[in-house]
Amino acid sequence: MSGKRRRKIILGGGFGGVYTAKHLHKLLSKEDVEICLVNRDNYMTFQPMLAEVIGDALGVYDTVSALSSLLPKTTLYINEIEKIDLKGKKIYLVCPFKKQHIVLDYDELILALGNATDFIQLQNGVAQHALRFKNLSDTLILRNHVINVLEAAATENNPQLRQALLTFVIGGAGFTGTEVAAEVCDFITKMLKKIPCIKKEDIRIYLVHSKDIILNELSPSLGKYAMQLLRKKGVTIKSGLKVEAVTPHHAILSNHEKISSKTVISTAPANLNLVLESTQGLPIAHDRIKTDPNLLVEGFDHVWAIGDAAHIPLPDGSFAPPTAQFAVREAKTLAQNLAAKMALKPMKPFQFKPLGLLAALGHRKAVGELFGRIKISGFTAWLMWRAIYWSKMPGLSRKLKVLFTWILDLFIPSEPVVLNINSRKTMHHLHFKASEMIFDQGDLADYLYIILKGRVAVVKKFEGNGEKIIKELEASNFFGEIALTKDITRTAKVVALESTDLIAIPKDEFLVMKDNFLELDTFLTTTQESRLEELNKFKKH
Ligand SMILES: Cc1cc2nc3c(=O)[nH]c(=O)nc-3n(C[C@H](O)[C@H](O)[C@H](O)COP(=O)(O)OP(=O)(O)OC[C@H]3O[C@@H](n4cnc5c(N)ncnc54)[C@H](O)[C@@H]3O)c2cc1C
Secondary structure (H helix, E strand, C coil), rough: CCCEEEEEECCCHHHHHHHHHHHHHCCCCCCCCCEEEEEEEEECCHHHHHHHCCCCCCCCCCCEEHHHHHCCCEEEEECCCEEEEECCCCCEEECCCCCCCCECCCCEEHHHHHHHHCCCCCCCCCHHCCCCCCHHHHHHHHHHHHHHHHHHHHHHCCHHHHHHHHHEEEEECCCHHHHHHHHHHHHHHHHCCCCCCCCCHEEEEEEECCCCCCCCCCHHHHHHHHHHHHHHCCCCECCCCEEECEEEEEEEEECCCEEEEEEECCCCCCCCCHHHHCCCCCECCCEEEEECCCCEEECCCCCCCCCCCCCCCCCCCCCCCCCHHHHHHHHHHHHHHHHHCCCCCCCCCCCCCCCEEEEECCCCEEEEEEEEEEEEEHHHEEEEEHHHHHHCCCHHHHHHHHHHHHHHHHHCCCCCCCCCCCCCCEEEEEEHHHHHHECCCCCCCCCEEEEEEEEEEEEEEEECCEEEEEEEEEEECCCCCHHHHHHCCCCEEEEEEECCEEEEHHHHHHHHHHHHHHHHHHHHHHHHCCCCCCCHHHHHC
């Protein structure tokens, strides 16, 4: 990089990245350096208040701030990071407007990419069917989904399906799971005022937690208080259990209990960010990057890591927890150490004693622990929760907007509007457990299915003659094409014989492929003919 301005690149525009950039600008204002920040979104999300968006206590844009307003002096790259080359000191970014990478080189690199925001690594249908709760789009998807299932239940005649639509399962009762359960519960109560045909007693909300007491980051007495409060709201707490699998029809718990539900929310512990996972040479422990106490990545003198992505040792032998409270303090230490290193001065190890923890429990109640000793709960805790997080929101204009939204929320009821940004059906993955039905004979034909893993049975119902398995299909077979090509309802039922993963291709896309890909069309016609022949043989028997 000789002859060029020295470039410090920060990867990630969350709490860690944004605060590092802010401190670096202050500390290096006299140096000839360029500070760049790369993030996939052009905004920073204030996660601690995301749950409030579900029930409209905050508006869609109230929990986000534009990076350009927060960091006017930083060179911003709003791109997906595809690859980090630590040896070559290069970062490869994806640009949606051209078919080549944007390549950035650096002399110092700061990794603040948080943890994985998807469930790709999670098995057993969690990735395919559970809703997640990490960023603004997850919040909107969850809110839309809750409105959709309630409105569908209002006109549903099938009692089993109606109950599944009115059943909500939340996996994990740490801070996120507990706050989401409370907010979903309050939002449903608000919604039911507009849907009088659904009674509060019809709603089932399950909070599934692996420990006996929820919110295990707090003292047991506060966890118990939170459990009491949630139970009063109508939440059933399933302690000592995990959500083991999710299918389109059920949440399956670790004791094999099947809860029939169309809404499963997983707040499972996060994994290592996928870009970091594929980066050669990074030292990893417990799904995070190992750093030394000065926040330098172990084995490097110019790569740093902070926030949820980093495994940072603390002076007492423990490791920094993945919280915003820690990330912003780590950002300050990192910037100071980087400046010290440039000035050839000694660096300081990171240390911070958390001030306290607070969790909102909906309807103006919260629980918390301050300075590790003082326990608070109820309305006072809730007021403190709002005051503290409000004071931490970046920028005066954001603070004022949020304050007005909260005041208006006291007087104006929320509007259950579903913003359908992406209403097109797309190809997606599905997971079924043994004996679950994929579709029934007579159902509308909407997808073609390809089996990735597992086995299914095609079952024909004959009038007066009961049911017969006419074919078993396994991985790499497909099914569902007859009704799609003939534009009729399903001619048979398909049931999973074991744990099965499928890809579902929407009808329209399948028909475009079939009509324009001659060899595929010929193959499908031949397969279809032989399948119909087999079916006729069964009819004769
Ligand atoms: C619902 C919820 C509630 C929470 N409540 C609290 C709370 O009350 N108190 C508290 O202290 N903490 C809370 N936390 C935790 C806190 O939000 C995190 O600890 C904090 O956000 C970590 O900051 P970070 O900078 O390490 O990561 P993040 O804030 O996750 O930022 C990482 C950034 O990197 C970007 N990124 C990742 N991969 C790529 C890529 N490949 N290309 C481009 N960009 C990429 C992401 O889009 C993101 O913007 C909560 C978290 C959640 C999810």
